[in-house]
Amino acid sequence: MTHLFKSTRTVLLGGAALALAATALNAETLRWARVADALTMDPHSQNEGPTSTFLHHVYETLVSRELDGSLAPRLATDWMIDPEDPTVWIFELREGVTFHNGNAFTAEDVVFSLERVRKESSDFKGLHANVVGAEAVDDYTVRVQMDGPSPLYPQNLTNFFIMDSDWAEENGAETPQDYAAGEEAFTVRNAMGTGPYQLASRDPEVRSVLQHFEGHWDETPEVTEIIYTPITEDATRIAALLSGEVDFVQDVPVQDIARLEQTEGITVTTGPENRTIFFAYDMGSEDLRSASVEGNPFADPLVREAMHLALDRDAIQQVVMRGQSVPGAQNVPPFVNGWDAELDAYGPPDPERARELMAEAGYADGFSVDLNCPNDRYLNDEAICQAFVGMLGQIGIDANLVSQSRSLHFPLIQNDESDFYLLGWGVPPFDSQYVFDFLVHSTEGARGGWNGSNYSDPELDAKIQSLATETDLEARDATIAEIWQQVQEDRVFLMVHNQVLAYAARDGVNVDVDPENQPSMTRVTFD
Amino acid sequence: MLAFILRRIAQSVVVMLVVALISFTLFRFVGDPVASIVGQETSVADREALRERLGLNDPVLVQFAGYVSRALQGDFGISYRLQQPVGELILSRLPATLELALISGFFAFVFGVAFGVYTALNRRGWLSNTIMTVSLIGVSLPTFLIGVLLIWVFAVELQWLPSFGRGEVVDLGWWRTGLLTPSGRASLILPAITLGLYQMTLIMRLVRAEMLEVLRADYIKFARARGLSNRVVHFGHALKNTLVPVITITGLQLGSIIAFSIITETVFQWPGVGALFIQSVQFVDVPVMAAYLMLIALVFVIINLIVDLLYFAVDPRLRVERTPARA
Numbered sequence: 001m002t003h004l005f006k007s008t009r010t011v012l013l014g015g016a017a018l019a020l021a022a023t024a025l026n027a028e029t030l031r032w033a034r035v036a037d038a039l040t041m042d043p044h045s046q047n048e049g050p051t052s053t054f055l056h057h058v059y060e061t062l063v064s065r066e067l068d069g070s071l072a073p074r075l076a077t078d079w080m081i082d083p084e085d086p087t088v089w090i091f092e093l094r095e096g097v098t099f100h101n102g103n104a105f106t107a108e109d110v111v112f113s114l115e116r117v118r119k120e121s122s123d124f125k126g127l128h129a130n131v132v133g134a135e136a137v138d139d140y141t142v143r144v145q146m147d148g149p150s151p152l153y154p155q156n157l158t159n160f161f162i163m164d165s166d167w168a169e170e171n172g173a174e175t176p177q178d179y180a181a182g183e184e185a186f187t188v189r190n191a192m193g194t195g196p197y198q199l200a201s202r203d204p205e206v207r208s209v210l211q212h213f214e215g216h217w218d219e220t221p222e223v224t225e226i227i228y229t230p231i232t233e234d235a236t237r238i239a240a241l242l243s244g245e246v247d248f249v250q251d252v253p254v255q256d257i258a259r260l261e262q263t264e265g266i267t268v269t270t271g272p273e274n275r276t277i278f279f280a281y282d283m284g285s286e287d288l289r290s291a292s293v294e295g296n297p298f299a300d301p302l303v304r305e306a307m308h309l310a311l312d313r314d315a316i317q318q319v320v321m322r323g324q325s326v327p328g329a330q331n332v333p334p335f336v337n338g339w340d341a342e343l344d345a346y347g348p349p350d351p352e353r354a355r356e357l358m359a360e361a362g363y364a365d366g367f368s369v370d371l372n373c374p375n376d377r378y379l380n381d382e383a384i385c386q387a388f389v390g391m392l393g394q395i396g397i398d399a400n401l402v403s404q405s406r407s408l409h410f411p412l413i414q415n416d417e418s419d420f421y422l423l424g425w426g427v428p429p430f431d432s433q434y435v436f437d438f439l440v441h442s443t444e445g446a447r448g449g450w451n452g453s454n455y456s457d458p459e460l461d462a463k464i465q466s467l468a469t470e471t472d473l474e475a476r477d478a479t480i481a482e483i484w485q486q487v488q489e490d491r492v493f494l495m496v497h498n499q500v501l502a503y504a505a506r507d508g509v510n511v512d513v514d515p516e517n518q519p520s521m522t523r524v525t526f527d
Numbered sequence: 528m529l530a531f532i533l534r535r536i537a538q539s540v541v542v543m544l545v546v547a548l549i550s551f552t553l554f555r556f557v558g559d560p561v562a563s564i565v566g567q568e569t570s571v572a573d574r575e576a577l578r579e580r581l582g583l584n585d586p587v588l589v590q591f592a593g594y595v596s597r598a599l600q601g602d603f604g605i606s607y608r609l610q611q612p613v614g615e616l617i618l619s620r621l622p623a624t625l626e627l628a629l630i631s632g633f634f635a636f637v638f639g640v641a642f643g644v645y646t647a648l649n650r651r652g653w654l655s656n657t658i659m660t661v662s663l664i665g666v667s668l669p670t671f672l673i674g675v676l677l678i679w680v681f682a683v684e685l686q687w688l689p690s691f692g693r694g695e696v697v698d699l700g701w702w703r704t705g706l707l708t709p710s711g712r713a714s715l716i717l718p719a720i721t722l723g724l725y726q727m728t729l730i731m732r733l734v735r736a737e738m739l740e741v742l743r744a745d746y747i748k749f750a751r752a753r754g755l756s757n758r759v760v761h762f763g764h765a766l767k768n769t770l771v772p773v774i775t776i777t778g779l780q781l782g783s784i785i786a787f788s789i790i791t792e793t794v795f796q797w798p799g800v801g802a803l804f805i806q807s808v809q810f811v812d813v814p815v816m817a818a819y820l821m822l823i824a825l826v827f828v829i830i831n832l833i834v835d836l837l838y839f840a841v842d843p844r845l846r847v848e849r850t851p852a853r854a
């Protein structure tokens with residue numbers, strides 16, 4: 001414990017010295033503010049947005065995600081399925097890469113990191129569930145043995161960070177933090193990666209300073225120093241940008257976008273986010289928990305169709321989201337494999353026809369049901385629910401809005417305790433299989449963990465399972481299209497829109513919006 | 528005397544235990560910590576395994592007993608959110624909150640007394656009326672709004688003061704202070720005003736009322752009759768006699784300043800225990816919430832203990848009543 005105290009103190013003193021040196025700000029320093037700090041410096045411990053975004057600057061992954069969603073080489077220069085064995089992935093590694101402590105990056109580090117990320121206390125182990133083991137063939141080649149053909153495995157590696165194995169062993173950091181253990185892991189405050197920046201100082205939830213790593217293999221970025229400050233409160237974060245205390249704000253509240261666009265000296269950039277917002281309902285149970293009628297009205301396709309006709313997506317986009325959303329009917333972002341313009345198209349709302357359908361289904365007098373909604377997770381989540389409650393009222397469905405914190409909302413869905421709810425879903429591997437696995441497949445084993453609609457079709461489940469091992473990509477895409485066709489016909493989701501991200505920076509700082517909201521400061525340019 | 532102190536301490540321990548039990552029961556309604564700890568890909572089985580390992584499936588009383596026995600050994604657990612030992616985490620955040628609370632308490636006391644005396648002495652003056660009106664606005668606006676307004680005026684428009692954070696801090700080893708650097712002192716001004724405004728108006732109104740009361744007393748008339756100067760009458764006699772209740776109230780309010788700095792700390796991104804608590808609530812970080820509530824209970828218990836002891840020292844009747852009982 002004592003050595004921890006000491007190391008923190010030196011880091012802090014170092015930080016103070018750096019802060020003094022950096023008081024004369026030059027064009028190469030970027031002061032970056034967002035809503036939350038990285039929770040830990042351990043790269044395998046928290047599968048969470050701000051943490052991964054931050055760690056991408058210190059650690060590196062084998063492959064990286066381009067802004068258009070495609071994979072690009074990073075620490076791996078090439079990757080392929082072994083021509084002789086479809087259950088093996090081969091990664092060829094970049095040569096001449098060093099860690100911040102000068103150690104050379106080799107296949108050993110990849111094998112070590114893959115072992116570490118699969119440990120019980122890792123939060124990323126689910127993404128590597130099909131890995132059986134890995135071996136270093138030589139210094140720059142790694143073979144990863146899967147439990148079956150896994151054609152999309154590299155898509156799971158965009159947040160798989162490589163740690164120096166020698167450093168980890170020296171510091172007893174072979175395992176990610178275990179919550180049930182009583183001690184703080186060394187890696188919570190210390191990092192050793194190959195990334196373009198190294199940690200110069202860190203004061204958790206206050207300020208972190210990253211400095212460009214001279215020995216990095218890639219071109220020197222324009223930003224050579226990053227000062228990262230989390231600012232939780234929306235108004236304060238925007239004020240810090242307006243007062244010139246920060247250069248770049250990543251999380252801009254929807255209601256401030258229009259005003260910031262009018263402000264001189266501030267540039268707002270918007271772009272689509274990899275996250276859909278949708279409603280889902282329990283369509284598989286015999287009875288609903290909260291409905292005023294016997295049986296399950298959501299099981300009736302007519303009722304589901306009526307609800308779809310009641311939703312006015314354009315009104316929600318214009319009024320609730322102030323224009324900042326991309327409405328659609330297919331529950332998957334447009335840049336994800338499996339998206340189909342035809343399936344995503346939606347017609348105008350038709351409450352009259354919806355009322356007819358309700359009457360036809362035997363609910364002429366309507367019914368009442370609870371609508372569960374988070375109020376601190378997605379952009380204007382509660383307001384979207386409120387708007388839809390009004391629209392449902394027009395067709396006789398009396399939705400009783402129960403809106404609460406995400407820590408109460410999400411367990412309702414996972415424990416199958418909600419009849420009708422709002423959820424948002426991002427697709428990190430950029431493939432529809434990820435949507436099907438978690439939201440469409442029946443709840444069993446590793447699949448269907450977020451399927452709160454109790455939708456279950458064994459034939460469809462078999463198709464979904466086949467996606468994981470199908471190596472013929474054309475046949476696979478055809479299966480994906482079939483699955484989507486059925487999901488849309490059965491109206492499993494009531495899709496509202498894709499979220500839009502907004503970044504704001506002072507004029508002269510150019511930051512492109514990253515669909516995964518993980519912008520890299522190496523891409524930032526100054527005018 | 529000793530028996531009295533021991534009895535009070537025993538009562539304090541009971542209060543602490545009750546606070547801990549109530550907070551533990553309440554945590555069940557805050558949500559499921561596991562939902563915040565793990566990523567969305569985690570399977571149902573893995574979630575259940577983690578819940579079991581963290582002991583979240585145990586009955587509340589079992590969890591509570593385990594917590595108390597570990598806490599007595601100084602082990603408050605590991606934060607679910609920041610993965611650091613909770614005791615260490617809170618100790619590292621406490622200096623920021625205490626500095627802010629003391630400075631804003633000092634600000635509230637000095638300005639509260641000054642304005643109170645002034646408005647009492649110049650009851651009909653336009654400045655007094657202005658101060659009284661402004662104080663009324665200050666006391667009725669929510670802290671959050673005052674903070675945002677101050678940021679807007681002094682950080683965004685005038686750019687005199689920083690809008691967030693604590694500035695540069697100096698590490699003394701066991702205490703990290705912002706008082707020794709210019710940026711640290713500048714960063715303190717807006718949060719201290721925001722936090723202390725309500726207490727300032729409270730003290731000001733108290734001083735004013737007490738002063739008006741005292742100024743009508745016979746000994747003030749007598750002092751004037753003796754030909755003493757206004758200064759001596761006002762400050763030597765009147766103010767001195769108003770200060771006893773003012774000091775009591777200020778002391779008690781210091782506890783609430785520490786406990787209720789949550790909003791101010793959030794608005795100004797002040798890295799103290801209040802902001803830590805709010806984020807812990809959102810994350811359902813049970814170990815931090817439990818330790819924070821215990822800490823606040825401890826602060827109030829200690830303040831009340833000191834006040835009781837002071838009464839004991841000041842009020843002879845308390846001593847007299849107990850003497851025969853012991854005999």
